[in-house]
Amino acid sequence: MADEAAVRQQAEVVRRLKQDKAEPDEIAKEVAKLLEMKAHLGGDEGKHKFVLKTPKGTRDYGPKQMAIRERVFSAIIACFKRHGAEVIDTPVFELKETLTGKYGEDSKLIYDLKDQGGELLSLRYDLTVPFARYLAMNKITNIKRYHIAKVYRRDNPAMTRGRYREFYQCVNDRRILDGMFAVCGVPDSKFRTICSSVDKLDKMPWEEVRNEMVGEKGLSPEAADRIGEYVQLHGGMDLIEQLLQDPKLSQNKLAKEGLGDMKLLFEYLTLFGITGKISFDLSLARGLDYYTGVIYEAVLLQQENDHGEESVSVGSVAGGGRYDGLVGMFDPKGRKVPCVGISIGIERIFSILEQRVEASEEKIRTTETQVLVASAQKKLLEERLKLISELWDAGIKAEVLYKKNPKLLNQLQYCEDTGIPLVAIVGEQELKDGVVKLRVVATREEVNIRRESLVEEIRRRTNQL
């Protein structure tokens, strides 16, 4: 009924609009009103029409996805703990001014909260700036921390699809870049914006990046060409030695400092036996403003195809660097606290693993349930609840179907579907005998266990003590 009335009302408004020869923007307003009205009235049985979706750029994680995500997390956390890291947490939003002036060209991608009275807030854009705020606020100068949390950026992430074979890290140093810019003839004022252009070399060919430098950013073509020669260089200790001999670069104070530290880094990498995984890459720039020294990225290589072509880089899964100035920006006296860190792109690693699991048809368990408490006859709900209560109290992970009188076949099928390895079956005879029938789902083996030994037997068979 409400619908019909609304449709009649709409028709009437349209008719009046036509007669009145209303202005286009008046019509537009009325149409917007009508659409809103329709949204509120329309739909079956007078129900509201909702757009059933998550916000753009976000997704839900169902139980299967969460099981995969927790594998990723536990591998990463184990690594952090192996190296003695502590964990911290900070709020999902910060005062807007805390984030202002920290990200350079990326600042336009920050999510602001609506001004609803009180403080002006923004969602965190990364974990680095909140960490620097935390250090300055608590006057901490020495900490090795990890922090696992979501960050929010108003961009349109392109989800890379494909299979990945392995990854490597590439390394550079902001001081080498800045020294390089200086010796190539980039004016000081353009260092950061030209650095942003160099950062696009993983997604664009050099020609396009050069056009941006010269066309959009007003760099001289000669300076751009000199940069073009440097940024194609990549290598290891050899390249460092070569650049330390470079007549122009070696005269630049910043570049020399950067190259000296890069040499030391490669000495440590040699001690750790991982130089083969690391490439010193003069095209690596990193988008964010706050880096002051070494910068690095972990890059995935696509699986080689059948034709044995060279593996292709398909994107960065982690990145970071040294940011010695950021904490000082929060300190009233500008005291510097040197920092170095890495950020791991969980979403990307997760989507790669998700594809791999889908391709492998591996069956993923989404619970850790050890045993299903089942009954073979009707009217045993109370007995099932009594038994599961005993098991829960003993710390056994157990489930029971919610139906009053489920069929045994359905209970066994539930175990097959969800991967529960054991079934504890109570029936009238078992109750009389003081036993429980324990069934192994995989082998269909059944054995009567005395009720007082059941907990121990389940633990023994599922190896979870």
Added chain:
Amino acid sequence: MADEAAVRQQAEVVRRLKQDKAEPDEIAKEVAKLLEMKAHLGGDEGKHKFVLKTPKGTRDYGPKQMAIRERVFSAIIACFKRHGAEVIDTPVFELKETLTGKYGEDSKLIYDLKDQGGELLSLRYDLTVPFARYLAMNKITNIKRYHIAKVYRRDNPAMTRGRYREFYQCVNDRRILDGMFAVCGVPDSKFRTICSSVDKLDKMPWEEVRNEMVGEKGLSPEAADRIGEYVQLHGGMDLIEQLLQDPKLSQNKLAKEGLGDMKLLFEYLTLFGITGKISFDLSLARGLDYYTGVIYEAVLLQQENDHGEESVSVGSVAGGGRYDGLVGMFDPKGRKVPCVGISIGIERIFSILEQRVEASEEKIRTTETQVLVASAQKKLLEERLKLISELWDAGIKAEVLYKKNPKLLNQLQYCEDTGIPLVAIVGEQELKDGVVKLRVVATREEVNIRRESLVEEIRRRTNQL
């Protein structure tokens, strides 16, 4: 210099304001401008002045707090897993319209995001509405899930302080409440708003709640007084039986349904042996609109004091109920999916545990490091790095001090401070002999271990295989 100019400018503005005999609100505006100007200009060395704080109502968690928080989480997660629950995750914000019309009077506390183009978004207010959206979107009708995440409310939470002895759960049913409202003479249209008033009984005395009902919400004094008689009732199976005999309540269809289900619930609670922890409480209302049946809260009781007074409820740490209509609000055809859930207030439980740990002077470890790799002489940085690299590769949790030539005493002190139980010391003699000196921090016992047996010995002594 900038500061002086700003001060002169301020004085000038104040002078002009005085001469002009400006209106008070004009003055207020000028003062606000000046304060803002001051904030931007003031400070040493021309540095910007930042307000070094987290947004109101939020806090950081440092490593010690995180260690406590993870204890809480692992206890809760173990409980969920014991009962066969799966885990999901949803985005921190939702389309604004997803949250609209779900929370009743609480909707004003929702954080909206600023309209920066694109979709209108709000931060999630709870995990229940996003869960209902997830169920409807994925057409899921059967799932037992848990979800651990932060929710966002624009209120001023009062942090309860105090020591707590134990907690109990109180239970009620929305249908019993609605039936009670009906038989007390509350008009249908006022059910939800009167329910919101009843919900305040844990923070306000009955007299104030009655004033709100009659004064603000226009309920007749007689109806309010009838409600007043019911809401003081609490008990167990006895009370259920008594109300099933209540001449008015037992005639109401909703109340009768609610009481019937409450009786069944108490039968199950008896099977689980936990009736002693549960109180059927007619004053329990829960603030949110979406509950349709049983509702409950877990309430902490304050530690008894020396005078043996009765324990006092100091606040709810968990709450929930049945919400059979919420998923249907998202379904285009309004199909109902019955749901029941509980939400645990981690922040509150955490702050209670934090106080307890502080009071106990228990030493909390913030890392799991098993061994510190140390050296007794100078110039052994490379040897320390080689050894720790071996340990890391074997999965041992190990740390090394960052200094080039740290003193042995400082290295031992670091272990005392952070709770690292073992020290692996390399010196020239040990290197020559192919051994490492393993020191037990607690007992100061030192023993030479052959380098190839070191990993095994550390595992054995820290019991982490």
